[in-house]
Amino acid sequence: MRRRPFLTLSMTSLGGLLVYTLDRQPAIVHAQNASQVRVPLRFFNESEALLIAAAAARIFPSDESGPGATEAGVVVFIDRQLASRFGADRYRYTKPPFEEGVPEQGYQGKENPRHIYRQGLQLLAGFDRLDAAAQDEKLSQIEHTRFFRLLREQTIQGMFCDPMHGGNANLIGWQLIGYPGPYMSWTDDIERHAGEAFRPKPMSLGDVTGRAVKPWEDEAE
Amino acid sequence: MKTLPRVDVVIVGGGWSGLLMAKELGARTSLSVLVLERGVPRDTSTYAQGMDELDYAIRLRMMQDASKETVTVRHSPKDRALPIRQFASFLPGDGTGGAGEHWNGLTPRFAPDCFDIRTRTVERYGLRRLPANSSIQDWAMTYDELEPYYTKAEQLLGVSGDSAGDPFAPPRSAPFPTPPMKTATYPALFGKAARSLGYHPYPAASSNLSRIYKNPDGIVRPPCQYCGYCERFGCMVGAKAQPTNTLLPVIARQKGVTLRHGAKVRRVRHSNGQATGVTYVNGAGEEVLQPAGLVILASWTLNNTRLLLLSKVGVAYDPSTGKGVVGRNFTHQVTVRLNLFFRQPLNGFMGAGAAGVAISDLDCDNFDHKELTFIRGGGISATALGARPIANFGAVPLSLKRDWGSEWKKAAVEYFDRTARLTCSAEHMAYRSNYLDLDPTYTDSSGDPLLRLTIDWYENEHNTSEFFAAKMTEIGRAMDATTTAATPPLRQYSVNHYQSTHLQGGAIAGASPESSVVNKYLQHWQTPNLFVLGASSFPQNASGNPTLTLLAQTLMTADALVGRYMKHPGALA
Numbered sequence: 001m002r003r004r005p006f007l008t009l010s011m012t013s014l015g016g017l018l019v020y021t022l023d024r025q026p027a028i029v030h031a032q033n034a035s036q037v038r039v040p041l042r043f044f045n046e047s048e049a050l051l052i053a054a055a056a057a058r059i060f061p062s063d064e065s066g067p068g069a070t071e072a073g074v075v076v077f078i079d080r081q082l083a084s085r086f087g088a089d090r091y092r093y094t095k096p097p098f099e100e101g102v103p104e105q106g107y108q109g110k111e112n113p114r115h116i117y118r119q120g121l122q123l124l125a126g127f128d129r130l131d132a133a134a135q136d137e138k139l140s141q142i143e144h145t146r147f148f149r150l151l152r153e154q155t156i157q158g159m160f161c162d163p164m165h166g167g168n169a170n171l172i173g174w175q176l177i178g179y180p181g182p183y184m185s186w187t188d189d190i191e192r193h194a195g196e197a198f199r200p201k202p203m204s205l206g207d208v209t210g211r212a213v214k215p216w217e218d219e220a221e
Numbered sequence: 222m223k224t225l226p227r228v229d230v231v232i233v234g235g236g237w238s239g240l241l242m243a244k245e246l247g248a249r250t251s252l253s254v255l256v257l258e259r260g261v262p263r264d265t266s267t268y269a270q271g272m273d274e275l276d277y278a279i280r281l282r283m284m285q286d287a288s289k290e291t292v293t294v295r296h297s298p299k300d301r302a303l304p305i306r307q308f309a310s311f312l313p314g315d316g317t318g319g320a321g322e323h324w325n326g327l328t329p330r331f332a333p334d335c336f337d338i339r340t341r342t343v344e345r346y347g348l349r350r351l352p353a354n355s356s357i358q359d360w361a362m363t364y365d366e367l368e369p370y371y372t373k374a375e376q377l378l379g380v381s382g383d384s385a386g387d388p389f390a391p392p393r394s395a396p397f398p399t400p401p402m403k404t405a406t407y408p409a410l411f412g413k414a415a416r417s418l419g420y421h422p423y424p425a426a427s428s429n430l431s432r433i434y435k436n437p438d439g440i441v442r443p444p445c446q447y448c449g450y451c452e453r454f455g456c457m458v459g460a461k462a463q464p465t466n467t468l469l470p471v472i473a474r475q476k477g478v479t480l481r482h483g484a485k486v487r488r489v490r491h492s493n494g495q496a497t498g499v500t501y502v503n504g505a506g507e508e509v510l511q512p513a514g515l516v517i518l519a520s521w522t523l524n525n526t527r528l529l530l531l532s533k534v535g536v537a538y539d540p541s542t543g544k545g546v547v548g549r550n551f552t553h554q555v556t557v558r559l560n561l562f563f564r565q566p567l568n569g570f571m572g573a574g575a576a577g578v579a580i581s582d583l584d585c586d587n588f589d590h591k592e593l594t595f596i597r598g599g600g601i602s603a604t605a606l607g608a609r610p611i612a613n614f615g616a617v618p619l620s621l622k623r624d625w626g627s628e629w630k631k632a633a634v635e636y637f638d639r640t641a642r643l644t645c646s647a648e649h650m651a652y653r654s655n656y657l658d659l660d661p662t663y664t665d666s667s668g669d670p671l672l673r674l675t676i677d678w679y680e681n682e683h684n685t686s687e688f689f690a691a692k693m694t695e696i697g698r699a700m701d702a703t704t705t706a707a708t709p710p711l712r713q714y715s716v717n718h719y720q721s722t723h724l725q726g727g728a729i730a731g732a733s734p735e736s737s738v739v740n741k742y743l744q745h746w747q748t749p750n751l752f753v754l755g756a757s758s759f760p761q762n763a764s765g766n767p768t769l770t771l772l773a774q775t776l777m778t779a780d781a782l783v784g785r786y787m788k789h790p791g792a793l794a
């Protein structure tokens with residue numbers, strides 16, 4: 001039996017409360033917790049997860065403009081998506097014949113996201129051992145591949161999805177852009193706040209509805 | 222094949238038009254009415270748990286499952302069609318209520334001049350100004366004939382609006398049932414700028430509801446909460462008019478009406494000019510014959526036409542000879558979008574699908590086209606839809622080398638809540654070479670041929686989109702916003718970018734059987750006990766959102782069915 005792979009993350013790299021210092025620099029406050037968390041992986045093995053995490057961290061870096069893919073746990077999101085029916089293209093029309101068309105006819109390839117990531121992982125061999133400048137150079141070389149476009153799209157999704165999907169840990173992505181989440185009512189505010197940034201405390205769908213919501217990827221067929 | 226007991230009326234499709242017809246027949250007749258819906262029932266109490274952008278707006282959880290059934294597409298009859306493997310340019314609905322569950326609720330009337338478009342265009346500009354190869358034609362009914370039904374449809378939905386500021390507003394016999402929606406920051410900025418440029422902004426007609434409303438059937442709906450989750454979502458408080466909250470509670474009390482789920486209709490049975498029923502596959506995969514005295518197709522534009530073609534009812538359109546009618550005059554919509562970038566935050570997360578401000582100054586033939594390179598026009602609007610983060614993150618006004626990395630991220634974070642989109646929904650003319658037929662290669666999960674879309678944009682659309690991109694850029698400047706190029710410029714029809722889910726034609730209504738599939742009562746010319754409801758009857762796109770018009774037509778058809786057809790079955794026109 002294959003041993004279940006885990007990704008080990010330090011608690012101080014994930015999520016946290018985003019605050020701005022007096023000179024408007026973003027800073028993240030963590031609870032006093034130096035422990036590590038072991039996240040069970042569903043699709044990648046640990047070394048593959050580290051490659052994807054490193055690439056996502058260059059697409060959406062953690063830098064002076066705030067937290068990025070690392071703090072949001074983007075790789076955990078991507079891993080769960082690929083393991084689910086979306087990785088297998090369950091909802092895409094996949095009947096043959098597969099013919100090449102014009103771009104306006106949309107993606108006609110046979111490869112599903114799992115295949116595309118498998119090919120992409122080969123392109124990224126050794127990527128996590130490069131320095132940041134060399135990593136950016138490497139990504140520039142592949143930025144027009146279908147793999148990179150999918151990775152970029154899923155990095156954004158992992159930054160800003162509801163945390164039930166595995167990304168946007170501690171709502172760090174929503175804190176970054178001032179998105180408050182799926183509040184039930186803005187009736188009293190919709191005609192107010194013109195010209196000012198109205199930034200209610202972010203809440204997840206589970207916070208708003210008061211119960212755990214099951215993401216689609218976790219539901220049985 | 223299992224044969225079920227005969228019913229008086231079978232309705233194919235449990236969306237807006239099918240359920241509205243069922244409700245009308247249930248209220249006004251003692252007929253046995255069976256609605257066959259291929260999808261699942263909706264549990265509207267779960268809509269609050271559906272406020273998840275990824276599953277619903279990105280993964281399209283409420284939409285048609287493309288793995289089971291899609292369509293193929295090509296630009297011209299000489300090209301090879303390939304399947305749309307994932308929906309993007311339009312999003313077909315599925316399940317009870319259909320797309321009516323996850324619409325935005327924009328509910329305008331069509332302008333009177335849309336109904337006699339060909340006559341008016343020729344009168345004012347001459348035959349030569351009709352676009353080359355176009356097949357536009359006047360509607361089967363006039364605005365005046367439809368007006369009383371527009372009023373009834375507005376009262377059914379409780380439409381919120383105020384047309385006092387719009388000099389181009391169609392005449393109305395009754396005021397809007399409810400006052401307009403609240404105005405968020407972004408639409409307010411648009412209204413002010415549009416007025417400064419001499420346009421006439423007005424609040425968009427909305428079925429999201431500005432206040433609590435009780436309709437003539439006694440259905441009570443609460444006011445909109447502006448949560449920003451309309452398009453692609455069911456309304457969690459039931460404010461937005463949806464077939465499940467507006468029609469189903471009435472139908473549930475009617476003895477004569479039954480709604481059956483998981484019933485995917487494959488053929489209309491017919492012989493000697495009479496429809497005799499339908500066959501469908503049930504949830505267990507069995508073929509079932511459902512005999513009926515009257516067959517009503519209400520399964521959306523594409524499936525209505527596909528069922529007629531699969532069942533060989535009427536003559537399929539042949540673009541090389543121009544003969545035949547089933548499948549002709551297929552239209553989509555010309556949509557132009559322009560990103561605006563502001564210095565101030567917009568708090569764009571607040572909103573509703575129809576919480577917008579619009580102008581009609583450049584719609585229809587409301588402006589002179591003598592010196593222009595196209596006919597007709599479109600409405601421009603600014604709506605506070607609720608800017609959700611995945612779909613809206615990433616637009617920046619600067620020309621950056623990359624759309625990833627530190628520089629892009631910094632700008633995208635900064636502009637996330639300073640960006641909004643101006644939208645133009647313009648008319649799409651009908652052409653001889655844009656049509657629907659059956660695909661020779663690809664099939665659905667039952668083995669039936671997929672519908673094939675042959676569609677492209679032509680000079681009128683290219684010129685319309687360029688004209689509006691320029692006008693919208695002017696408006697953007699007047700809003701003190703930076704703009705980038707309107708995306709994407711219309712050249713060849715593409716399945717990759719959302720246009721709208723407003724598809725029309727294929728089973729159009731007209732004045733004669735030579736030019737149309739159904740008459741003005743949406744009754745099939747050769748098969749009088751077959752009716753085909755919905756926007757499949759529109760001879761061309763009319764710029765505005767189609768729902769109110771197709772509801773009004775359904776009510777007009779219901780009147781003709783109950784008042785005349787039931788007494789004297791036969792041709793109504």
